[in-house]
Amino acid sequence: MTGERESAVAIRADHPEPLWIQAVxxxxxxxxxxxxKPGMRLPPERELCRQLSISRVTLRKALTKLVEDGVLNSSHGRGWYVATAGTARKEWPNSLESFTETATRMGLTASSVVLRADITPASLDEAEELSIAPGTPLFRLDRVRLLNGVPIAIDQARIPEALVPNVAEADFQTESLYDKMSEAGLEIVRADSTIEAREADDHIAKHLGLQAGKPVLVMHHLVVDGLDKPLLASTIQYSGDRYRLRTSFARSGTFSRTAHPGR
Amino acid sequence: MTGERESAVAIRADHPEPLWIQAVxxxxxxxxxxxxKPGMRLPPERELCRQLSISRVTLRKALTKLVEDGVLNSSHGRGWYVATAGTARKEWPNSLESFTETATRMGLTASSVVLRADITPASLDEAEELSIAPGTPLFRLDRVRLLNGVPIAIDQARIPEALVPNVAEADFQTESLYDKMSEAGLEIVRADSTIEAREADDHIAKHLGLQAGKPVLVMHHLVVDGLDKPLLASTIQYSGDRYRLRTSFARSGTFSRTAHPGR
DNA sequence: AAGTGGTCTAGACCACCCC
DNA sequence: GGGTGGTCTAGACCACTTA
Structure with missing residues (x-):
């Protein structure tokens, strides 16, 4: 009993992952x-450094990451605390989630009915959004998305066929498009999104079993990689009364910075 | 001509703001x-350090922040690049913004018509959401929000009166509720939000000049501080055809981290 | 092989909280 | 004043890219 041991598995400076990620x-x-436990204070930084055998800078990189994830909070002269929301917070993603991931998180079974899966030339508008030449072969995947068998949304995805070879051969009744993209080596970094409320048109209404004119939640994503190259354009239309988007906005962590008044 | 000068205003180690924020x-x-310009490569880190007279660690903290904001990208052995989306990206907030800030960013004038501003006891549901006792005095602020005079949304805010003393005396026709909260020393850290599409009820329809039953985009925020204490509950209902939410979801920034296979 | 980003360290000083 | 987080530095080594 020399004191505390954080865990049986210590941090290793060998190869595997960066030290700060191991700390996370x-x-x-x-x-x-x-x-x-939620609400508990962590040992002071300098003490943690000693226990984990890492430098304070590295430890703080880990702690910062945990704050971003909503796992910890810091209070200047007082210490680091485990967030009280704890487990619940994990259900408020501020990151991009695929429909499949969302379903898994909620403990439901996601399935799809494929309405369309073919490759046709890109239109002018599509080409512009995806930064490709008009006429470039574009894989079009239209699916009805269901949770436990109940139709929730219609997902229309458009991705240049060249980015995911043989994409048209996959069975999207069960497979995730995001997984396919990862397998093809595409690095998804960000999605610029718009969200709005619209009236259901006849096509949507029919597939979701709604009345035309009823509200639908329309999310449009443009998924890009680290160099801002567009990878995928996707429009998902959720039945207004069957889906509620959940997210968590951080108030830019570091400082407030209300825009300067005049001058 | 000794070379380049980043700007007439250099970074000052005096008081004002942290060096890394000045660098940002x-x-x-x-x-x-x-x-x-978008797509351009920045000078190498070590060169920038010299120009700005800051250490590499500090510079990298600034660069990391700019990546989070979507302003820059890095590529391992190659360099730092200005994001191609450039100016456009600034309009894709991934942070929580007040209506006033949004308007400022878009170059429009935000105004409000106050429908209600009074203090009454909290209901059971309200008390539960805000973690207060039922009956606690609650400041209720209902406003029509306008951009350049056009009604866009109805904002219903609920905040325990004790958190912002004399809140009922402010003139919310011009003032921002978030500013008032900051002045009162409240630290806004996060907002857990839900977004859905609903039909406009008679009350909303009347104030926004819509037909009842038309789609509205409903955002509900629960604003909390660093210790996850609820500060404010707010419901904003946007006219479906006059507002489109824009945001940017990051795919877990740092790394992909597909679960380790085995070991 | 040279250039450049990614990680890491040890130590310093400041600002805030609480006794 | 002692404890604790926040910022900052100078220098080192590694990993990736490019030629």
């Missing part, structure tokens, strides 16, 4: 194991 | 001024 994982698992 | 502002303004 270690602290996360301590919380999951219940060693650290 | 400086680089941002260089892009705004057109000195750095």
């Amino acid at each position: 994982d270690l602290i996360t698992s301590e919380i999951a194991r219940g060693v650290l | 502002d400086l680089i941002t303004s260089e892009i705004a001024r057109g000195v750095l």
Whole structure:
């Protein structure tokens, strides 16, 4: 009993992952194991450094990441605290989630009915949005998305066929388009999105079993990689009364910076 | 001509703001001024350190922030690049914005018509959401929000009166509720939000000049501080055909981290 | 092989909280 | 004043890109 040991598995300077990520994982698992409970204060930074055998800069990089994830909070002269929302917070993504991931998180079974899956030339508008030449072969995937068999939304995805070879051969009744993209080596970094409320048109209404004119929640994503190259354009129309988007906006963590008044 | 000078205003180690924030502002303004154009490569880190007279760690903190904001991208052995989306990206907030801030960013004039501003006891549901006792005095602020005089949305805000003393005396026709909260020392850290499409009810329809039953975009925020204490509950209902929410979802920034296979 | 970003360290000083 | 987080530095080594 020399004191505390954070975990049986220590941080290793060898190869595997950066030290700060190991620290993130270690602290996360301590919380999951219940060693650290919501509201509890963590040991001081300098003490943690000693325990984990890492420098303070590295530790703070890990702690910062955990704040972004909503797992921890810091208070200047007081210490680091485990967020009280704890587990619940994990259900408020501020990151992009695929429909499949959302379903998994909610414990429901996602399925799809494929309405269309073919490759045809891109129109002018599509080409412009995806930064490709008009006429470029475009894979079009239209699906009705269901949760536990209930139709929730219609998803219309458009992706240049060249980016995901043989994409048209996949069975999207069960497979995730995002997974296919990852397998093809595409690096999804960001999605610029618009969200609006519109009236259901006849086509949507029919497939979702709605009355035309009823509200639908329309999300449009343009998924891009690290160099801002468009990878995928996707429009999802959710039945207004069957879906509620959940997210969590951070108030830019570091400082407030209300726009300067005049001058 | 000894070479380049980043700007007439150098970074000052005196008091004002942290060095890394000054660096963020400086680089941002260089892009705004057109000195750095979308797609351009920045000078290498070590060179920038010299120019700005800051350490590499500090510079990298600034660069990391700019990546989060979508202003820059990095590529391992190659360099730092100005995001091609450039100016457009600034209009894709991934942070929580007040209506007033949104208007300012878009160059429009936000105004409000106050429908209600009074203090009454909290109901059971309200109390539960805000983690207060039922019957606690609650400030209720209902406003029609306009952009350049056009009604866009109805905003219903609920905040425990004790958190913002004398809140009922403010003139919310011109003032921002978020500003008042900041002045009262409240630290807004996050907003857990739901977004859905609903039909306009008679009350909403009347004030927005819509037909009842038309789609409205309903955003509900629960604004909390660093310790997850609820500060404010707010419901904003936007006219479906007059507003489109824009945001940008990051795919978990740092790394992909598909679960480890085995071991 | 040279250039450039990514990670890491040890130590310093400041600002805030609480006794 | 002691404890604690926030910022900053100078320098080192590694990993990736490009030629």
